[in-house]
Amino acid sequence: MDVLEKKVVEAVEAVFPDLVRISSAIYDRPELGYEEREAAALLTDFLQDRGFEVEPGVGRVSTAFRASRGSSPAPSVAFLAEYDALPNLGHACGHNLIAAAGIGAGVALASVLPECGGCVRVIGTPAEEMHGGKIRLIEEGCFKGIDAALMFHPSVRNTVVKRTLAMTELRFAFHGKSSHAAAAPELGVNALDAMVLAFSGMNALRQQIPGDGRIHGIITRGGDAPNVIPAFTEARVAVRALERPVMENLIERVKGCIEGAARATGCTFEIETVGPAYEGLMPNRILASIFERKVEALGIPIDDPDPLGYIGSSDIGNVSRVVPAIHPELAICGFESLPHTSGFAVAARSERAETVMKTAAKALALTGLAVLRDVAVRERMAREFQCCRQEGESS
Ligand SMILES: [Zn+2]
Ligand SMILES: [Zn+2]
Incomplete structure (x- = not known):
């Protein structure tokens, strides 16, 4: 020294x-x-x-x-x-x-x-x-x-x-239609089904992404009562990868899972980015x-x-x-x-x-x-x- x-x-x-x-x-x-x-x-x-x-x-x-x-x-x-x-x-x-x-x-x-x-x-x-x-x-x-x-x-x-890892957090929600879950389920549009399908889609997606990719999240709203078809559900997920272009590609594919789940269940959906994107x-x-x-x-x-x-x-x-x-x-x-x-x-x-x-x-x-x-x-x-x-x- x-x-x-x-x-x-x-x-x-x-x-x-x-x-x-x-x-x-x-x-x-x-x-x-x-x-x-x-x-x-x-x-x-x-x-x-x-x-x-x-x-x-x-x-x-x-x-x-x-x-x-x-x-x-x-x-x-x-x-x-x-x-x-x-x-x-x-x-x-x-x-x-x-x-x-x-x-x-x-x-x-x-x-x-x-x-x-x-x-x-x-x-x-x-x-x-x-x-x-x-x-x-x-x-x-x-x-x-x-x-x-x-x-x-x-x-x-x-x-x-x-x-x-570069990271972006997404908040997304499904809007359906509530109904009596036993007496009139056929009149409901199930926003929880959409959410479960969206997570299933993301789980399947994980097998086909680069090794540094990460997709993980939580359901923040899953419905209010078991005897009511949920009209609204909400989740937050984080999408990560070493480089931003890879992360952005993953975000598009996650959005595809959300859109697909909405289409399959007849729900509408919204997606927004939470906070600024982190760079690697x-x-x-x-x-x-x-x-x-x-x-x-x-x-x-x-x-x-x-x-x-x-x-x-x-x-x-x-x-x-x-x-x-x-x-x-x-x-x-x-x-x-x-x-x-x-x-x-x-x-x-x-x-x-x-x-x-x-x-x-x-x-x-x-x-x-x-x-x-x-x-x-x-x-x-x-x-x-x-x-x-x-x-x-x-x-
Ligand atoms: Zn810390
Ligand atoms: Zn720290």
């Missing part, structure tokens, strides 16, 4: 008690997406106290923020902080740790700004779990002028180049390899498991399509407690998690330092980004 790197690492150590305090406070008062007022206040107060210029409610999202420090606008590195929780499970995705690592990395990298130049930002990105908050921030231009967007996610494994993550390999070297030197070996194994979707995918980004995962527990379970929630407030969060903050800050002070890194990173984008467009 050279002098600047040592300074960055020591700066994380110096604020570590504050990071633990803030991570624990966010954990203890879980707030759902777009309601993270206390978390946003804790994070922005901390950054403001350390010389960051804070813009609360950036992108017209009241619980988002952008905090900046630097003498010149470019080059610019942004650390992303998530801080939303899950209904009933609290911080079972460990976003309290993401937030703490993000502000820790921001403050640490800012401590060497006089030597390396440029700009350090921390962007508070609400509502990752349910509403794709980062997508709104992208649309509002909050990621413009940023050379690299860096974050980590707590996990059950250590990996830096994993992918995520394209981790920037140049940034990923720097992060990997740094985190391994700090004592966390990267497992490099199958990048397509155990993957979900996240709005960081959309960020990775507009700016070079990484979203490495670091283990805070084993596979027996997967994210979005109560076991993972327990792990997210453990001593091990705090140590991992500290190491993540250091490795993120060191990766940011490489971007700010080395024009060759920025060029290689930008080339890789363009190359991936073209591949994505042509697939």
Whole structure:
């Protein structure tokens, strides 16, 4: 480690008690997406106290923020902080740790700004779990002028180049006609039959789709009473694939299942898209390899498991399509407690998690330092980004 790197690492150590305090406070008062007022206040107060210029409610999202420090606008590195929780499970995705690592990395990298130049930002990105908050921030231009967007996610494994799936959620409903289910069934039009047929169609469809495709959902309205032919049923399904064109093809085929079920039963139907579409993550390999070297030197070996194994979707995918980004995962527990379970929630407030969060903050800050002070890194990173984008467009 050279002098600047040592300074960055020591700066994380110096604020570590504050990071633990803030991570624990966010954990203890879980707030759902777009309601993270206390978390946003804790994070922005901390950054403001350390010389960051804070813009609360950036992108017209009241619980988002952008905090900046630097003498010149470019080059610019942004650390992303998530801080939303899950209904009933609290911080079972460990976003309290993401937030703490993000502000820790921001403050640490800012401590060497006089030597390396440029700009350090921390962007508070609400509502990752349910509403794709980062997508709104992208649309509002909050990621413009940023050379690299860096974050980590707590996990059950250590990996830096994993992918995520593009995802769209659909809500659909069938309208039929109610009737007495025993006395006059022939006068009814059964919206539940349409729903069952639609799910049967999707189940059959699953056998003929690419391996990375996912179609899954729930029936949210199935009728009101067993002795009444249901006149209205409703469901929500998510459709996913690694690449957006594949996902869009699957959406058309799902719509075919819904239309077919309506036609077979004599129902009418409606389909709408819920929220913005998530893009698949394209981790920037140049940034990923720097992060990997740094985190391994700090004592966390990267497992490099199958990048397509155990993957979900996240709005960081959309960020990775507009700016070079990484979203490495670091283990805070084993596979027996997967994210979005109560076991993972327990792990997210453990001593091990705090140590991992500290190491993540250091490795993120060191990766940011490489971007700010080395024009060759920025060029290689930008080339890789363009190359991936073209591949994505042509697939
Ligand atoms: Zn999650
Ligand atoms: Zn998460």
